[in-house]
Amino acid sequence: MSDAATPGEFELIRRYFMQDVEHACSSDHVSPSQARAGIVLGQGDDCALLSPSPGRRLAVSVDTSLADVHFPRDASAEAIGHRALAVNLSDLAAMGARPRWFVLALTLPDVDEQWLEGFARGLYGLAREHDIALVGGDITRGQELSITITVHGEVDDDSAITRHGARPGDLLAVTGTLGSAHGGLRAWFNGQRDERHPLVAAYLRPAPRIKEAMSIQQRVSAGLDISDGLLADLGHLCARSGVGACLDATALPLDQALVASLGEHEALEAALNGGDDYELLLALDPEQEDAVRQALETLGGALHVIGRVTSEPGISGVASTGRGWQHFHAADHGTGASP
Amino acid sequence: MSDAATPGEFELIRRYFMQDVEHACSSDHVSPSQARAGIVLGQGDDCALLSPSPGRRLAVSVDTSLADVHFPRDASAEAIGHRALAVNLSDLAAMGARPRWFVLALTLPDVDEQWLEGFARGLYGLAREHDIALVGGDITRGQELSITITVHGEVDDDSAITRHGARPGDLLAVTGTLGSAHGGLRAWFNGQRDERHPLVAAYLRPAPRIKEAMSIQQRVSAGLDISDGLLADLGHLCARSGVGACLDATALPLDQALVASLGEHEALEAALNGGDDYELLLALDPEQEDAVRQALETLGGALHVIGRVTSEPGISGVASTGRGWQHFHAADHGTGASP
Structure with missing residues (x-):
């Protein structure tokens, strides 16, 4: 033994x-x-x-x-x-x-x-x-x-990016498409074993945003990587910063392969709750938007603004219900107690 | 998932x-x-x-x-x-x-x-x-x-203690009794469930020699902790330092409770090969012996000299055969390839 x-x-x-x-x-x-x-x-x-x-x-x-x-x-x-x-x-x-x-x-x-x-x-x-x-x-x-x-x-x-610096009025943005990893996992369970399939690759071979984060760390207020899902991780960010958020779910970047695979409603659901994408969720002063976008695009990346930090706690926004767009108010997913 | x-x-x-x-x-x-x-x-x-x-x-x-x-x-x-x-x-x-x-x-x-x-x-x-x-x-x-x-x-x-500084002529020494943890594990398997039993406690609650090591680090040539067993870990030290060793197995410190539990022969076998004691095995210049002993005793510890570093590779020594003492020559247990 x-x-x-x-x-x-x-x-x-x-x-x-x-x-x-x-x-x-x-x-x-x-x-x-x-x-x-x-x-x-x-x-x-x-x-x-x-x-x-x-x-x-x-x-x-x-x-x-x-x-x-x-x-x-x-x-x-x-x-x-x-x-x-x-x-x-x-x-x-x-x-x-x-x-x-x-x-x-x-x-x-x-x-x-x-x-x-x-x-x-x-x-x-x-x-x-x-x-x-x-x-x-x-x-x-x-x-x-x-x-x-x-x-x-x-x-x-x-210049460390932390979870606790988000301020009301900051933009909320992500560095790439969301939901693809969740779509890839579902495709895998449905028998798709080609690891080069774009959704499967998003799940099995996520690209950590190391260079992107190092290039913008001094220009953002707060941030984290999206591992648990956008709503859950946004909850962590808000809890830790003592703020709320208003999301524009119509602005969430979705891979066309994901929409084709799951349909628009489920693709959006995957983007909100799927997790495993390992894109960054950032809070930044609107004045920094152009500089951050330029820095990310120089590295072949992207910046997608998806909402705003609010002083009222909780996460609200608009989301697809499958029959149209409705306002929603998500529960606070985060306790801020864990990495 | x-x-x-x-x-x-x-x-x-x-x-x-x-x-x-x-x-x-x-x-x-x-x-x-x-x-x-x-x-x-x-x-x-x-x-x-x-x-x-x-x-x-x-x-x-x-x-x-x-x-x-x-x-x-x-x-x-x-x-x-x-x-x-x-x-x-x-x-x-x-x-x-x-x-x-x-x-x-x-x-x-x-x-x-x-x-x-x-x-x-x-x-x-x-x-x-x-x-x-x-x-x-x-x-x-x-x-x-x-x-x-x-x-x-x-x-x-x-002043870091490493495995690669042992030199021929150095003393080999350990900071406490060996084999007790192995005896405790055997006692546990035999139904001894009192965690305060001295051998069981040696196995379940080893005391890392942190303070002892910090107090002597500049006075020893090389060292490691005994986790795999004395012969195996001595093999690692020798391989890494490019030296051999001659052990005096009669000098191995054994807990009286171990000898009472296993008998002298098996107690010695446990001390040589049992592992899990987490005492330190040290190589030191003979001129440092008194100072190292004093530093360890100040902390309530001890220094037991058990052999010498040799220039010839391999580990030799005397050990009990159950019928008396015989010279032995152990195979080189260490590859030096892993912590």
Whole structure:
């Protein structure tokens, strides 16, 4: 019972999860590229030793992805590796933080090296895209496939995007289409197994808005990433900022593939409540709108204004009922108690 | 499927895992005690924002504790909470790092608030003892009880204890008795359910050697914590340092309760291979022996010299065979590839 590691844990880590490490290539066990990444000591000791940038804040977040809860067990290993890191990187994006390091705890029901190779490819592919280094890990054998990642980023203290700075009169805006991930999950359950299908890809391979957030962090009042669904996450933002919101649901950006798949009414419902899109929800002073839009468009992104921050608590707006547009007043979804 | 949190995840976190947080007591959502702990922004946003100490290294480690793999599912919730954090703190002790912050990912098969209350009590009890703050968490519902903790400590760059500094001629020493945790696990399987039983307590409530390590970090050549077993962990140290070792197994410190429980031969076997004791294994220049012993004894601890570092690879020594003492030559247990 005390020897809980899968047989060959050390070897599995060496083979699949030390891709950025050049073994024993220097006397202090750190390669030049590791030194540039702020890694004083990488994997192979009891802790990683890291060198935070002077004067910056460390942003830390943890998320677990569990098979058949957060992703379909039969998705490709590469997609599972991508998605597990993406949802964590999205928390760094939500703060406008620059990704630095992550650690990985992997619980495997069995050791399938082909699966591990694909998982590592998806994980490292996204890690390299966002310049974040894997610095530690733990592999355990258990009944359920479970992936817990802790990400570390850095941000200037006065420019971190938080949930508590939204002010009445601010615009509410999102950085991309909503509901597509929910549509993709439904398509997957209906048998669509082509991971390049645009809706399925939106669910399995979300793109964390890291670069976008870093480019606008000093121009927005508040923000977070949309993981639970627009209404739920807007509720978190409002609760934390002590404000309310008025949404124009007619302005929600919907992917045409989603509307074609679900119809307009259900597509809008997916956009309001679906979750898993990992776009950013931002509150910003109207005077910042043009500059923020330009910064996002420079990166190939977009800004869609979808409403306003109000001083009255609660979320109201107009939404489709399937028979037309009606005003609605949503309950406050957020307690502000959790990341 | 996208809404994977247990019902009431936010409320569970608020109720059990925000004990150090004074809610909304200041405009920036941080209490005076949090500010002292280097917490710029605690739980309640997408990331915690932390303030690392200037010029120090960040030590980071992650470990998963899985029910019936790393701890008995029917142990008290308080012991499970204590142990899950202790094994992570022990990785900070292995580097001589000062504990600062940790994040917790908890997968629960069901929501048992009485269990959560006990778990939090065990976790926070040890956290307060070692001055480490819980700054983020994630609660998921799954089939298996699983606890993944990522710990963060700080250490001066030139005084971190690593695995790669052992030199031929160094003494090998440990900070306490070995084998007791293994004896406790066997006692548990044999029906001993008194968690105050000395061997059971050694298994369920290990004491991470944080203060001891901080007091001697500049006087030792190398070190790690003994989690896999003395021979296995000595193998890791030797592989990483490029040295061998000669053990005097007659010098291994054994708890009298262990010898009484298992007999001398099996007690020694438990000390060599049992694991889970979380004492430190140190390599130190003989000239440092007196100073290191004095520093440890000042803290109520001890130093037991158990052998020497050699230039020849491999681990040799004398050990009991049950019929007397024989020389042995252990295989190299370590690859140096993993924390």
